[in-house]
Amino acid sequence: MAARRLSSLLSRSLSSGSASKLLSQGRSVSRFSTAAASEELITPPVHIEYTKHLINGQFVDSASGKTFPTYDPRTAEVIAHVAEGDAEDIDRAVAAARKAFDEGPWPKMSAYERSRILLRFADLVEKHSDELAALETWNNGKPFEQAAHSELPMLVRLFRYYAGWADKIHGLTVPADGPYHVQTLHEPIGVAGQIIPWNFPLLMFTWKVGPALACGNTIVLKTAEQTPLTALYVAKLFQEAGLPPGVLNIVSGYGPTAGAALASHMDVDKVAFTGSTDTGKIILELAAKSNLKPATLELGGKSPFIICEDADIDRAVELAHFALFFNQGQCCCAGSRTFVHERVYDEFLEKAKARALKRIVGDPFKKGVEQGPQIDSEQFQKVLRYIKSGIESTATLECGGERFGSKGYFIQPTVFSNVQDDMLIAQDEIFGPVQSILKFKELDEVVRRANATRYGLAAGVFTRNIDTANTLTRALRAGTVWVNCFDVFDAAIPFGGYKMSGIGREKGIYSLHNYLQVKAVVTPLKNPAWL
Numbered sequence: 001m002a003a004r005r006l007s008s009l010l011s012r013s014l015s016s017g018s019a020s021k022l023l024s025q026g027r028s029v030s031r032f033s034t035a036a037a038s039e040e041l042i043t044p045p046v047h048i049e050y051t052k053h054l055i056n057g058q059f060v061d062s063a064s065g066k067t068f069p070t071y072d073p074r075t076a077e078v079i080a081h082v083a084e085g086d087a088e089d090i091d092r093a094v095a096a097a098r099k100a101f102d103e104g105p106w107p108k109m110s111a112y113e114r115s116r117i118l119l120r121f122a123d124l125v126e127k128h129s130d131e132l133a134a135l136e137t138w139n140n141g142k143p144f145e146q147a148a149h150s151e152l153p154m155l156v157r158l159f160r161y162y163a164g165w166a167d168k169i170h171g172l173t174v175p176a177d178g179p180y181h182v183q184t185l186h187e188p189i190g191v192a193g194q195i196i197p198w199n200f201p202l203l204m205f206t207w208k209v210g211p212a213l214a215c216g217n218t219i220v221l222k223t224a225e226q227t228p229l230t231a232l233y234v235a236k237l238f239q240e241a242g243l244p245p246g247v248l249n250i251v252s253g254y255g256p257t258a259g260a261a262l263a264s265h266m267d268v269d270k271v272a273f274t275g276s277t278d279t280g281k282i283i284l285e286l287a288a289k290s291n292l293k294p295a296t297l298e299l300g301g302k303s304p305f306i307i308c309e310d311a312d313i314d315r316a317v318e319l320a321h322f323a324l325f326f327n328q329g330q331c332c333c334a335g336s337r338t339f340v341h342e343r344v345y346d347e348f349l350e351k352a353k354a355r356a357l358k359r360i361v362g363d364p365f366k367k368g369v370e371q372g373p374q375i376d377s378e379q380f381q382k383v384l385r386y387i388k389s390g391i392e393s394t395a396t397l398e399c400g401g402e403r404f405g406s407k408g409y410f411i412q413p414t415v416f417s418n419v420q421d422d423m424l425i426a427q428d429e430i431f432g433p434v435q436s437i438l439k440f441k442e443l444d445e446v447v448r449r450a451n452a453t454r455y456g457l458a459a460g461v462f463t464r465n466i467d468t469a470n471t472l473t474r475a476l477r478a479g480t481v482w483v484n485c486f487d488v489f490d491a492a493i494p495f496g497g498y499k500m501s502g503i504g505r506e507k508g509i510y511s512l513h514n515y516l517q518v519k520a521v522v523t524p525l526k527n528p529a530w531l
Contacts, residue, residue, distance in 0.1 A: 042134060042144050042365040048080040050232035053089055053252065056096035057245025059232075063088040068254075070228055073141035073373040074363060074408045082228050085253035087261035090220065093249035094267050097191045097218040100246030107188050107216040111167035118163035118213060121241035125234060126156045132230055134365075136202055139229045141372040141409070142327055143364040147202075154489065155206045158507075161491035162210035165512060169215060171519075179525040186516045188216035189294075190269030193262040195255075195283070196231070197275045198224035198375050199330040199431075204274050205231050207495075209248065211511040212272075220249045220268065222259050226375050228252040255279060264290040272296040272514065274332075276429075277455075277500050284503075296504035296514045298332070298496055300429045301457030304450035305335030305486070306440075306472060308463035309343045316462045317351040320435070323460055323486040325359060325413060328371055329433040330379075332501075333458035335486060337419075337426055338437045339446050345439045349417050352437065353398045356413040361404050373409040374432060380409040383432030390416050390425040390434070400433070421449055429455070443468065447475045456498030460486045479505070 051067075052059040060083075067081040083089075101107055106114070125132065133148035142151075171184035192212045196204040201224065212219050223231045235250050251258050263271050263286040270293055273283045277299040287295045305323050307316045323335030340348045364372030374380045380403075387401050400414030411433055419426050419436040426436050440446040450459065459478040463469050473481045479497045482488060489495065489507070496505035504514055 051082045053083050054235045054250040055093045082252045085251035085258040089251050090261040093220040096246040101218040106247045115163045115166035117242045122156045122159040124237040136230050137364050139227045143369050158206045158491045162214040166214040181523045183521050185519040192217045192219050193268040193271040194221040195273045198226040201227040202230050207506045212515045215515040218247050223252045266291050274298040297502040299502040301332045302453050302455045303458040304337045305460035307340040309341035310464045311462045321355045324435045335460045339440050356415045359413045386430045393423045395419045451477045454500045457501035
């Protein structure tokens with residue numbers, strides 16, 4: 001169900017009728033579609049209630065009294081001022097989580113009762129999904145229809161999935177060579193420090209918090225400074241669901257202060273981070289130098305998307321477009337290296353360019369809009385610098401390449417052809433709406449080139465040949481390979497990377513392993529004759 005919901009935007013666009021209808025609803029401006037199906041505008045919230053840290057069940061100011069602004073990426077205007085946490089606030093939050101774990105009811109509560117609280121929380125999220133989707137769009141810039149119809153249902157589904165796991169975590173009995181009874185216990189690891197990114201604030205909150213709570217841990221979570229608002233909102237819903245004080249603590253702030261303090265804290269038993277590879281290295285070093293705490297890292301990617309010569313080109317174009325441009329290109333697993341077989345390259349390129357030109361860019365609160373703004377000025381300028389490097393190389397700019405509109409952080413959907421493997425746009429994670437199309441001839445060649453990257457998060461394959469699909473899925477060095485689909489994120493499907501794309505897996509049963517300790521208990525048998 002969740003996988004179908006998250007890919008529903010793609011499914012609708014792959015239908016030729018619905019795609020034609022959607023594209024005909026925009027009006028052409030600067031060769032790109034803008035506005036949307038209608039001028040209907042969903043009004044964002046006008047009052048932000050939760051801007052303080054959540055520590056030990058209370059919303060509190062920063063110890064320093066400092067705040068920082070959070071912005072609307074559509075306009076670059078300030079939405080609200082949020083409490084700015086630093087090491088002292090992290091200390092307070094960790095102390096609350098430590099006490100809640102060591103003395104509080106959560107780890108000692110029956111797993112069934114923990115499950116019921118998670119289910120109540122999921123029900124509350126479902127009840128408030130419209131407000132949450134509007135807040136997510138306002139703070140992040142993603143299309144409201146994406147947030148409301150794909151991401152919020154996935155959040156609900158994921159928490160119900162983890163609620164189902166809570167009372168099914170158990171150990172084993174182990175045969176031993178001798179008169180001993182041996183059993184293993186799977187116990188919560190303790191206080192989990194979690195740091196989430198800005199591209200999918202609510203979903204990344206879920207990927208981190210869901211399994212940690214299901215296993216009985218307590219949490220200190222640092223939001224991304226760009227998008228702190230929705231995590232604070234759902235924290236209040238957790239309180240309504242009956243989560244005891246101190247079990248979930250949320251501190252907003254910057255990486256070098258609050259984030260570093262959390263990763264290096266001696267009383268944090270485990271750290272989980274999603275973000276860039278460079279920051280992941282810092283997190284891992286801080287975790288090791290403090291108390292050698294284990295780290296789960298979900299980092300960057302430069303995913304190959306391979307279009308084979310037998311592909312249905314129209315479907316391949318739409319899928320490759322979705323794989324790259326979804327969420328303004330701000331996906332760690334985006335199919336940002338589109339490899340196309342030389343026999344279908346020209347046809348694919350022509351249609352890929354036409355599709356990008358028809359992409360509906362505009363206010364994410366308007367119906368039918370496919371692409372909103374980039375998250376902030378820093379990311380906006382970074383993407384434009386990569387586009388400039390592509391233009392200055394021997395790649396061909398097919399369309400786009402400039403800002404869209406006169407305010408906010410909108411960028412035209414951009415397509416480059418004749419891209420070579422050694423170009424920056426083919427090597428670096430751009431994290432924006434920039435599609436690089438490369439040509440290949442042989443299967444062995446494209447495997448070698450696809451794997452010639454420091455990343456290994458995901459890959460896509462489009463072919464009608466089962467032998468080709470089997471060959472590529474086994475040869476590609478990536479944590480996820482999608483065949484004739486992309487960005488399918490079911491609650492039970494593990495996600496994580498090879499190489500410098502990270503350590504560990506999230507979602508599914510694999511995510512539980514990140515938050516459990518295994519204890520062996522050995523007891524002598526008094527009467528071994530009964531063995």
